[in-house]
Amino acid sequence: MKTTTRVAVIGGGVVGCSVLYHLTKLGWSDVMLIERSELTSGSTWHAAGGFHTLNGDTNMAALQGYTIKLYKELEEITGMSCGLHHVGGVTLADNQDRFDMILAERAKHRYMGLDTHIVGPEEINKIAPITNTDGILGALYDPLDGHLDPSGTTHAYARAAKMGGAEIETHCKVTETNQRPDGTWDVVTNKGTIHAEHVVNAGGLWAREVGAMAGVYLPLHPMEHQYIVTDEIAEIYERAEEHPHVMDPAGESYLRQEGRGLCIGFYEQPCKPWAVDGTPWDFGHELLPDDLDKIEDSIAFAYKRFPVLETAGVKSVIHGPFTFASDGNPLVGPIPGLRNYWSACGVMAGFSQGGGVGLMLAQWMIEGECERDVTAMDVARFGDWITPGYTRPKVTENYQKRFSVSYPNEELPAARPFRTTPMYDTFDKMGAVWGAQYGLEVVNYFATGDEPRYETPSFRRSDAWEATAREVKAVREAVGINEVHNFGKYRITGADARDWLDHIMAGRIPKPGRVSLTPMLSPKGRLIGDFTVSGLNEQTFQLTASYGAQANHMRWFLQNQSGDVRIDNISDQLNGFQIAGPKARDVLQACTRDNISDMKFMDLRRATVGMADCLIQRVSYTGDLGYEIYCDPLSQRALWDALWSEGQNHGMKPFGMRAMMSLRLDRFFGSWLSEFSPDYTPVETGMDRFISWGKNADFIGRAAAEAEHASGSARKLVAFEVDALDTDVNAYEPVWINGAVKGFCTSGGYSHHAEKSIALALIPTELAVEGLEVEIEILGQMRPARLITEHLFDPDFSRMRG
Numbered sequence: 001m002k003t004t005t006r007v008a009v010i011g012g013g014v015v016g017c018s019v020l021y022h023l024t025k026l027g028w029s030d031v032m033l034i035e036r037s038e039l040t041s042g043s044t045w046h047a048a049g050g051f052h053t054l055n056g057d058t059n060m061a062a063l064q065g066y067t068i069k070l071y072k073e074l075e076e077i078t079g080m081s082c083g084l085h086h087v088g089g090v091t092l093a094d095n096q097d098r099f100d101m102i103l104a105e106r107a108k109h110r111y112m113g114l115d116t117h118i119v120g121p122e123e124i125n126k127i128a129p130i131t132n133t134d135g136i137l138g139a140l141y142d143p144l145d146g147h148l149d150p151s152g153t154t155h156a157y158a159r160a161a162k163m164g165g166a167e168i169e170t171h172c173k174v175t176e177t178n179q180r181p182d183g184t185w186d187v188v189t190n191k192g193t194i195h196a197e198h199v200v201n202a203g204g205l206w207a208r209e210v211g212a213m214a215g216v217y218l219p220l221h222p223m224e225h226q227y228i229v230t231d232e233i234a235e236i237y238e239r240a241e242e243h244p245h246v247m248d249p250a251g252e253s254y255l256r257q258e259g260r261g262l263c264i265g266f267y268e269q270p271c272k273p274w275a276v277d278g279t280p281w282d283f284g285h286e287l288l289p290d291d292l293d294k295i296e297d298s299i300a301f302a303y304k305r306f307p308v309l310e311t312a313g314v315k316s317v318i319h320g321p322f323t324f325a326s327d328g329n330p331l332v333g334p335i336p337g338l339r340n341y342w343s344a345c346g347v348m349a350g351f352s353q354g355g356g357v358g359l360m361l362a363q364w365m366i367e368g369e370c371e372r373d374v375t376a377m378d379v380a381r382f383g384d385w386i387t388p389g390y391t392r393p394k395v396t397e398n399y400q401k402r403f404s405v406s407y408p409n410e411e412l413p414a415a416r417p418f419r420t421t422p423m424y425d426t427f428d429k430m431g432a433v434w435g436a437q438y439g440l441e442v443v444n445y446f447a448t449g450d451e452p453r454y455e456t457p458s459f460r461r462s463d464a465w466e467a468t469a470r471e472v473k474a475v476r477e478a479v480g481i482n483e484v485h486n487f488g489k490y491r492i493t494g495a496d497a498r499d500w501l502d503h504i505m506a507g508r509i510p511k512p513g514r515v516s517l518t519p520m521l522s523p524k525g526r527l528i529g530d531f532t533v534s535g536l537n538e539q540t541f542q543l544t545a546s547y548g549a550q551a552n553h554m555r556w557f558l559q560n561q562s563g564d565v566r567i568d569n570i571s572d573q574l575n576g577f578q579i580a581g582p583k584a585r586d587v588l589q590a591c592t593r594d595n596i597s598d599m600k601f602m603d604l605r606r607a608t609v610g611m612a613d614c615l616i617q618r619v620s621y622t623g624d625l626g627y628e629i630y631c632d633p634l635s636q637r638a639l640w641d642a643l644w645s646e647g648q649n650h651g652m653k654p655f656g657m658r659a660m661m662s663l664r665l666d667r668f669f670g671s672w673l674s675e676f677s678p679d680y681t682p683v684e685t686g687m688d689r690f691i692s693w694g695k696n697a698d699f700i701g702r703a704a705a706e707a708e709h710a711s712g713s714a715r716k717l718v719a720f721e722v723d724a725l726d727t728d729v730n731a732y733e734p735v736w737i738n739g740a741v742k743g744f745c746t747s748g749g750y751s752h753h754a755e756k757s758i759a760l761a762l763i764p765t766e767l768a769v770e771g772l773e774v775e776i777e778i779l780g781q782m783r784p785a786r787l788i789t790e791h792l793f794d795p796d797f798s799r800m801r802g
Contacts, residue, residue, distance in 0.1 A: 001169050001191050007031040007365070008187045008196035010174050010210055013044040014150065014350040016202030017157035018358030021074075024164025026362045031166045033158075034189060036173040040154045041284040042204040043322035044350060048227050048265055049150045050245060050256060051352040052089060053116075053142055056406040057376040058108055058732050059679070060329065063356025065114055068144050070355040071153065077163065080156040083149025087257070089245030090119065090128055090139040092305075098249055100459040101405045102140035103780040108732040110741045110777070117141045118780070128246045130235055130262075130308050145245045147256055148351060157358075173281070177213045183339035198365060200342045205279045205323060207331075207345035216335055218379070219386045220346040221395040222274040222321040224288055226295055227265030229258050231313035236261060249403040251301040261315060264306070266298040267402040273392055274321040288319045324348050326386070326394040328402070330357055330377040333364055336384075336555040343379040369522045373678040380551035385439050390415045407457035408730040409464070417441045421485045421575055422636045430654060433464070438548040442486045443656035445471060459779060460727045461750070464658050471659035472752040475622055476793070478651030479581035481643060482660065484628055486547040489571045490554075493540050496563030501533065501541060502697035504560055506682070506705060507690045510535040515602045515617050519676070519687045520556075525704025526678045527687060529553055530670075534604050534617060542615070544628075546672040547571060560700070575633040576614065577643060580626030580663075582799065583650040588616070588627055590649075591642045596627075601801040610642025611635070621660065623667035623791070625799050665751045665758040666793035667800075668719045674731060674747035675717060675760055681705070684713035684762065715743065716765040720774065720785040722748070724757035727778050735761050736775040736782065742767065745776060754792035759785060 006028055009016050012035030023031045035041065051068050055061040071082045093099040102118065109116045119141045121133040127141060158168055169191070176188035177199055187194040201218075203210035211218045236243055237260035245256045255264040272294065275283075292299070303310040325331050325346035330353060335341045344361050347353050357377070360370045375381060397414035411434070417424065419440045428434075431447040433455055445467040447453050455464045474480045492501060501509045507518025512535045520529030529549070534542040545553060550571055557567045579587060589596055594607035596616060604617040612635035620626025631639050644652065661671070670676050675685055682688040682705055691705060722729060729748025734741040743763035751758050759776055772787035794800055 001172065002032065002167060002194070003192060004195045005030055005032045005167075006196070007198045007200060008185070008194055009033040009200040009202055010187070011035065011042070011202035011204050011206070012039040012168070012170065013042050013202065013204045014040070014154045014157065014354045015204065015344050015347045015357055016200070017154050017161065018354045019200055019202055019344050019361050020161040020166050020168070021157045021164070022358035022362035023365070024161050024166050026366045028366060029165025032194070033161070033166065033168045034172045034174055034187065034194070035168070035170045036281070037284050038170055039158055039168070040151050042206070043320065044150050044154055044204070045285060046287060046318050046320040047150045047322070047350065048254075048263060048318070049147045049351055050254060051147065052145045052245070052247070053114055053352075054091060054105060054140065057329070058112065059372050059374065060353070060376050061108070061114070062112055062372065063360065064352045065112070065144065066359065067352060067355030071148065074153070074156045074160055078156045078159040080152060080159060081149070082153040082156050084146065085148065085242060086144065086146040087242045087244045088127070088141065088143045089145025089247065090124055090141050091247040092124070092131070092139045092249065093137050094135050094250045096137070097405045097459065099137045100779050102138070104459060104730070106140055107734055107777045107780070110734045111744050115143060128244050130243065130306050131246055132305050132307055147245070150351065153351065174210065174213070177210070179214070179339070185340065198340045198342060200344055200361070202344040204345060205275075205283070205321060206281070207323065209278060209281075214338065214341055216338065216341070217386070218331055218343065218345060219382050219391040220323045220325045220331060221392050222279060222323045223395060223399045224272045224274045224291070224319065224321055225265065226291065226317065226319040227263055228314055229263050229316045229318065230261035230309065231315045232260040233262060233308050233312050235308050246306075247403065248305050249405070251305050252298055252403050253302055255306060261312065262309065264302060264309065266295045267399060268295045268298045269400050270294045271396060271399045273396060276392065288321065290317045290319055292317070322348055324395045324398055326382065326391050326398065328398040331379040332357055332361055332374065332377045333379045334555060336380050336551045337558070369524060369526065369678070375552070375673060375677065378552060380555055381548070383438060383551045385419060390418055390439070405457070407459060409455060409462050410457040411435045411444070411455065421483065422633055423483055423640060426637075426640065427654070432656070435657060437486050438550065440486060440547065443483070443654070445656040445658045446654055459730070468658040468662055469752040471653060471655035472662050474651065474653035475581045475624060475655055475659065475663060476753050477581070478653070479579055479583040479587055479647060480653055480655040480659070481577050481579050481647060482655050483575070484578050484630065485575050487544045487571070488547045488550045488553060488569075489574050490543040490557070491540065491568045491570050492543065493566045494564040495539060496565050497539050497541055499697070500563055500565045502695060503699055504557065505531065505533065506692070506699050506701060507533070508692040508695065509533055509541070512537050513604060515604050515619055517690050519682050519690055521682070521699070521701025521705060522678065523701055523704070525681055525701040525708060527676045527680055527682060527685065528556065528678055530672050530676045530687070532619065549672065573633070574630050575636050576628070576630040576639060578620070578626060578628045579643065579647075580620050580622040580624045582625060583652075584625050584627060587643060587647050587650050587652065588629070590646045610638055612639040612642070614639065620800060621669060622663040623669065623793055623800055624663070625802070662749055662752050665749055666753050667791050668760060670717070670760065671747055680762075681708055681713060683708045684715050685717045713765060715762045716768040717746065717760060717762055718768050718787050719789070720759045720761060720776065721788050722757040722759050722776055722785040723783055724778065725781070725783070728757045729759035729776060729778060733759070734777050735763055736777065737763065737767060737772075751792055756792065758792070
């Protein structure tokens with residue numbers, strides 16, 4: 001065994017072997033994998049081996065498509081068989097919500113290059129004839145669906161990696177991971193110590209234990225999972241071709257052919273977390289005791305959906321654990337706060353996602369960034385607030401909803417409320433309907449009278465409609481108030497603070513007393529942040545951005561920290577309110593003896609508001625006259641009392657995120673991870689107008705941004721007015737121009753102020769002209785839309801800037 005390596009991958013399942021292979025594929029040959037037993041000795045060996053492209057996150061779906069197409073390449077490289085069965089598969093829909101979901105997914109697939117189809121009951125009977133289609137509205141058919149040999153595939157990854165120069169050491173148990181002062185690692189094993197520049201935790205069932213060796217908590221948990229293999233079934237073995245996969249969300253099951261019989265697995269409601277206090281190190285090539293009682297109801301449902309099962313004998317029961325993260329997606333990328341320590345775990349769908357995970361992590365390590373937005377699986381999407389007590393109920397919830405409809409407006413209830421601000425009780429008594437972001441309770445809207453305190457999940461306009469309209473009206477006609485807790489906030493101090501910000505940010509860094517907007521770019525010129533920068537004094541600045549991106553942004557800041565600069569995450573140390581609307585200035589001035597009437601747009605100043613010492617910024621995401629007012633959280637209730645009391649003289653109403661997202665459409669304002677994300681660039685999204693091209697600083701991504709600025713972009717972000725019915729654009733709906741898909745929507749919704757359905761979309765630049773007529777596919781219906789350029793509210797900026 002060698003004692004030094006560039007990368008030590010810990011864990012020999014399909015994910016670890018995929019990471020190892022992709023590192024060699026991208027050019028790093030001095031890499032090794034360390035496995036405590038044999039390859040596939042965790043969840044991999046007992047996996048059902050199915051693969052599919054369906055995923056609610058578009059980038060994850062694309063990576064699953066990459067993974068599936070990779071298997072033939074592996075076979076060609078290694079000469080080994082992955083045991084591929086590309087039999088196709090159908091996902092059934094037995095009610096309108098499930099049918100809406102597959103319609104939305106099919107629409108996304110159009111521009112992703114995935115060849116899926118909506119089929120009706122008659123076609124389902126031809127494709128999957130053992131299915132009882134009573135009550136079925138339709139299904140999504142994907143010819144790429146199939147299954148493989150888990151062991152053969154994992155060993156094919158391993159052989160391909162070895163052919164690229166990698167080394168694999170089995171029966172080598174890691175006992176410690178210790179970081180040296182220079183950032184490299186000593187990986188201590190029962191065979192000796194390996195000095196590695198980088199460590200990758202691909203520990204699977206043992207990822208928690210491996211992470212703990214480095215002082216890392218990873219929010220994942222193993223769950224028990226059970227599937228059944230039947231004896232021979234005549235309707236199966238007498239067929240001329242292999243029976244395709246069938247996913248039945250109503251029955252929480254997946255089914256495929258296994259030999260001359262069937263394999264059917266369940267995501268049952270009475271599910272069980274496994275190894276709550278840690279995975280035993282000696283667990284491996286064994287299964288859990290059969291527990292048919294917990295899937296009794298699921299089996300009964302399956303008998304009705306697939307009647308051939310009722311008379312089939314049981315050949316074997318496979319009951320074993322595999323890991324979920326809190327939201328069901330993998331945990332991938334550099335661990336915030338640690339140098340050269342990477343995560344590749346929580347990949348519960350290893351044979352659908354393992355190839356994509358390996359590719360993205362290898363790109364991240366070697367090239368410094370990924371080719372697409374990987375936020376959905378970035379390990380930094382969870383902060384240091386997360387605990388095992390939060391993770392376990394969320395993992396359980398996610399398992400139970402594995403095959404449930406994923407709605408765009410759904411708020412999952414497990415482990416909530418967890419993190420709240422001082423305003424939680426006050427807002428709750430006022431009828432708040434809550435959402436959650438990054439573990440924090442956030443008001444979506446306020447219910448009044450007999451309105452329910454729960455928003456019914458839907459792909460169509462929801463029961464938040466009337467409340468949102470009320471709140472938008474209050475902002476536009478009087479004044480609204482909203483908490484600013486769901487902004488990420490950072491304090492940058494030091495003699496070199498301005499120079500450092502000029503390097504890390506592409507835009508202008510403001511003078512003291514002023515605020516500026518700026519994108520933050522990756523080295524390849526991609527958008528990795530959308531920031532407000534506030535100049536408090538020459539050596540102190542405040543940054544605000546998306547609350548959910550805290551760990552991601554702090555990781556980037558610290559990776560690029562230099563000079564006399566201190567970076568503090570103060571997201572939960574600073575709170576307050578924003579007020580917006582034509583009466584906002586009157587309310588604020590009445591609450592302070594300081595003169596704020598002369599504050600210009602993008603000004604900031606300190607003032608005492610009521611009894612609270614506050615930082616006031618004249619900015620507004622609503623597109624109206626507005627102020628952000630920040631204070632110490634301990635003073636927030638006093639600040640509320642002052643603003644709310646005076647606000648009643650001016651028609652003040654509270655508003656939530658649903659109204660905020662409607663209001664921003666009036667000015668075509670983009671939103672983080674919708675219009676602005678690492679998938680997009682400044683020029684194509686219009687963020688280049690905030691880049692300070694003339695500043696004397698070599699900001700990160702400058703060369704790439706300047707090249708695009710000079711050449712122009714192939715696509716452009718535009719706004720459409722949509723002739724919608726009862727459904728507005730959510731995201732990723734295809735835009736049809738002259739009978740072909742030429743673009744896609746990034747987000748949209750209903751402008752209650754203008755009473756129009758609005759979509760923001762990326763389309764070819766040469767087609768982006770006022771009045772362009774297109775069709776946008778919304779839940780299977782082609783809806784006419786027209787490109788518009790004039791803002792729906794305050795087109796001359798007289799309210800926002802006056």
